[in-house]
Amino acid sequence: MRVVLAEDLALLREGLVSLLEAHGFEIVAAVDNGPSLRRALLEHRPDVAVVDVRLPPSFTDEGLQAALAARREVPGLPVLVLSQYVEQLYARELLADGTGGIGYLLKDRVFDAAQFVDAVRRVAAGGTAMDPEVISRLVARGGRDTGVARLTPRELEVLELMAEGRSNAAIAERLVVTERAVTKHTANIFTKLDLPVAPDDNRRVLAVLAYLGR
Amino acid sequence: MIEETPLRRHLLAPWRGLGLYLLFVPGTLLYCLFLTSLTLTGVGIGLLLTPVVLVAIRGLLDTVRGLLRARTGVAIDRPYLPEVAGENAVRRFARLLSDPATWRDTAWLAADPVVGAFTAALPALLIAEGVWGLLLTAFAGDVLVRNGGGDWYLFIPVGADYPDRPLLQFGTAALGVLLIALGFAFGPRLVGAYGRWGAFLLGPTEASRLKLRVRHLTASRSDAVDASAAELRRIERDLHDGAQARLVAMGMSLGAIEHLLDKDPEKARLLLTRARESSAQALHELRDLVRGIHPPVLADRGVADAVRALALDHPLDVEVTAELDGRPPAPVESAAYFAVAEILTNAAKHADAERVWIDLRQTAGLLRVSVTDDGRGGASLDGGTGLRGVERRLGTFDGVLAVSSPPGGPTVVTLELPCAPTT
Numbered sequence: 109m110r111v112v113l114a115e116d117l118a119l120l121r122e123g124l125v126s127l128l129e130a131h132g133f134e135i136v137a138a139v140d141n142g143p144s145l146r147r148a149l150l151e152h153r154p155d156v157a158v159v160d161v162r163l164p165p166s167f168t169d170e171g172l173q174a175a176l177a178a179r180r181e182v183p184g185l186p187v188l189v190l191s192q193y194v195e196q197l198y199a200r201e202l203l204a205d206g207t208g209g210i211g212y213l214l215k216d217r218v219f220d221a222a223q224f225v226d227a228v229r230r231v232a233a234g235g236t237a238m239d240p241e242v243i244s245r246l247v248a249r250g251g252r253d254t255g256v257a258r259l260t261p262r263e264l265e266v267l268e269l270m271a272e273g274r275s276n277a278a279i280a281e282r283l284v285v286t287e288r289a290v291t292k293h294t295a296n297i298f299t300k301l302d303l304p305v306a307p308d309d310n311r312r313v314l315a316v317l318a319y320l321g322r
Numbered sequence: 323m324i325e326e327t328p329l330r331r332h333l334l335a336p337w338r339g340l341g342l343y344l345l346f347v348p349g350t351l352l353y354c355l356f357l358t359s360l361t362l363t364g365v366g367i368g369l370l371l372t373p374v375v376l377v378a379i380r381g382l383l384d385t386v387r388g389l390l391r392a393r394t395g396v397a398i399d400r401p402y403l404p405e406v407a408g409e410n411a412v413r414r415f416a417r418l419l420s421d422p423a424t425w426r427d428t429a430w431l432a433a434d435p436v437v438g439a440f441t442a443a444l445p446a447l448l449i450a451e452g453v454w455g456l457l458l459t460a461f462a463g464d465v466l467v468r469n470g471g472g473d474w475y476l477f478i479p480v481g482a483d484y485p486d487r488p489l490l491q492f493g494t495a496a497l498g499v500l501l502i503a504l505g506f507a508f509g510p511r512l513v514g515a516y517g518r519w520g521a522f523l524l525g526p527t528e529a530s531r532l533k534l535r536v537r538h539l540t541a542s543r544s545d546a547v548d549a550s551a552a553e554l555r556r557i558e559r560d561l562h563d564g565a566q567a568r569l570v571a572m573g574m575s576l577g578a579i580e581h582l583l584d585k586d587p588e589k590a591r592l593l594l595t596r597a598r599e600s601s602a603q604a605l606h607e608l609r610d611l612v613r614g615i616h617p618p619v620l621a622d623r624g625v626a627d628a629v630r631a632l633a634l635d636h637p638l639d640v641e642v643t644a645e646l647d648g649r650p651p652a653p654v655e656s657a658a659y660f661a662v663a664e665i666l667t668n669a670a671k672h673a674d675a676e677r678v679w680i681d682l683r684q685t686a687g688l689l690r691v692s693v694t695d696d697g698r699g700g701a702s703l704d705g706g707t708g709l710r711g712v713e714r715r716l717g718t719f720d721g722v723l724a725v726s727s728p729p730g731g732p733t734v735v736t737l738e739l740p741c742a743p744t745t
Contacts, residue, residue, distance in 0.1 A: 162618070169622040193609050195619050196634040197627060216602050245635055 109232055112154040113138040114145040114171055115190070116163050124158065124218065131225045142170035149178035149185065156232035160215075161191040161198070172198055183207055188231045190215050194241045203236070203316065211237035211273070230273045236316055237273035258300045266293040271316040335509030336445035338393040342516065343443035345386055346434045352379050353431035369415050376418050379427055387524055394517030401426070401526035403533065422530060430523040441516035448505035451476075455498025459491045538717075546718040553615075560611050568604035572597045616656060625655040625689075626682055629662055633680065638670055638695075644682040650689050650741040657719050658682075658691055658739055661712045665693045665735050668707050673697025673733055684741070692736040699731035709735070 111133045115121040118140070125135050137148040141164040149157055157178070163170040175187040188211035189202060202210045211231040217239065218224050227237035259267065269279045276294065280287040294312075303311050356375045362368035380402060387398045401423040409417070418424055439447070454462075455475055463484050466473060473480040475494050484490060526534065575597040582590040612618065620628035626644035633640035649655065662680060669675045675697030682691050703709050703725055713723040721739035 162622070167621075169619075192605075193613065193618050195631045197619065197631040200634075214605075216605050219598055219602060 110136045110154045112148045112157045115160045116140045142174045145174045156186040158188045186231045194239050209234045213239045235273045238271045243268050335513045339442035339513040340446035343438040349431045390517050390520045396517035396521045398525045426523050441512050445505040445509035448501045452498040452501030455494045459495040542717040545714045564607035565604045568600045572600045624649040640678045642680045646684045654741040669695040689739045689741045694734045699727045700729045701727040701733050
């Protein structure tokens with residue numbers, strides 16, 4: 109799997125390179141600023157990009173902007189955004205085009221190599237990987253959007269895990285229920301959120317979008 | 323002021339001027355009282371009486387300032403030096419008399435009957451004289467002459483032969499019409515001149531303006547210094563108790579792991595997990611700390627998106643509209659952001675609100691933010707809700723805060739910060 113990596117701190121960049129290489133990824137470019145990232149994404153068309161939000165030269169949300177710009181040219185280009193902090197605002201912007209292949213994680217998540225690599229793979233496959241922090245702040249705020257408000261607590265739990273990007277099997281394992289039960293919950297969620305009939309992956313992204321209150 | 327048509331302005335100016343002029347009556351009375359109380363200073367009563375009279379004079383002249391603003395469009399700031407709490411009678415007397423504004427006030431009162439007559443009142447007087455001319459022509463001249471009287475209408479004699487001289491009568495009427503026309507034509511200009519005269523004497527002089535400014539700056543600077551010192555103490559404490567302590571714990575765990583690696587790998591693994599948890603915890607705390615100092619989204623995107631991000635995280639239903647061209651200077655952005663955050667917290671805590679509308683816009687070098695909620699109202703700067711603190715912090719940037727919150731709501735908190743866009 110071919111990866112473009114953007115991270116301005118040399119130590120972290122090298123750490124990520126060796127971590128990903130150790131798990132069988134091929135790093136086609138590792139850059140340290142916004143303009144080079146933009147170029148690398150369009151030149152290499154990687155299977156997945158791992159991008160730090162804040163990059164030189166402006167040290168603002170340069171990485172996010174580069175990723176969004178590249179996705180406008182290459183729709184669905186899988187991007188996993190890493191950040192020292194998470195903002196719902198950014199999560200929404202990333203998910204806004206509704207095509208999936210989006211991850212948004214705190215840098216801390218790199219500590220758990222297995223989970224992190226799992227998230228990279230999920231994003232590369234067109235799924236989502238939202239940081240639990242985004243999710244928990246949503247929950248703290250309370251679901252006031254009509255669709256989400258209709259969900260039962262259990263369905264909400266399933267949706268949270270779905271937003272993190274977990275598969276039905278993983279959700280079943282996490283909640284200690286059968287996979288069939290999870291499938292039933294997800295079907296209920298799709299109905300309650302009024303989602304159109306579509307391939308399951310796409311519906312999962314839409315469900316997450318509904319969850320984020322679009 | 324609402325834009326009015328020129329016709330309306332010309333029609334109304336004479337009567338507005340006359341109304342302004344009539345204030346010379348209480349003014350002159352107060353002026354006499356002031357002179358009397360000054361002469362009584364020698365016997366002591368003046369010391370107590372003069373300040374009372376001066377306060378009354380200031381009250382009257384504040385009314386005059388307000389009326390001048392409303393009727394002539396001339397805005398006049400209050401020039402008085404601020405009151406000092408808890409000073410004795412002699413000090414107060416001395417302070418009031420040494421305030422240059424006091425002497426300019428009395429000069430205004432002394433001159434007003436004359437100056438006002440030739441400016442504010444003149445249009446109305448011209449019109450009155452014109453009307454008298456028309457009345458003379460119509461019937462009053464006849465009545466006067468028949469009763470053996472006489473008069474001069476300006477330069478036209480109204481004598482015994484007046485009823486028999488149509489030319490004189492026509493002249494009287496023409497002159498009357500001319501005077502009425504002059505009164506209406508020059509009304510706005512004359513009343514405007516009176517307004518400028520007011521601005522000259524009743525407004526602050528450059529010296530007192532500076533003095534007021536210095537006082538304001540001194541107060542707001544000490545607020546700013548206090549606030550930043552408190553902020554630094556908080557950051558120091560948070561770092562000391564938080565991230566720093568975690569890092570110490572991590573270092574200790576790592577030391578122990580080094581020791582245990584060969585002897586007790588199982589225990590070492592346990593400690594490793596704990597060290598990783600410590601580092602995650604330290605990161606978490608640093609993140610919260612940074613958010614409180616300068617939220618990253620504010621640095622990334624500016625105040626509009628930062629407020630949007632705030633709205634997304636807020637338990638209430640918050641709607642944000644923004645119309646900014648370019649970004650205000652960073653300190654202004656930060657001040658506005660934290661003010662909005664505090665106002666939002668207030669709305670959630672005290673107002674019992676469900677929905678909040680935030681509007682940010684930039685006009686004429688001002689960043690203007692209004693926060694409206696549908697709560698129960700009754701908020702005030704002095705309600706102990708932290709709005710006073712917001713106002714003080716905005717004061718450092720020459721910003722102002724206004725609260726409109728009738729009982730039953732809605733509450734509108736508006737803040738204005740001077741700024742020039744940087745891009």
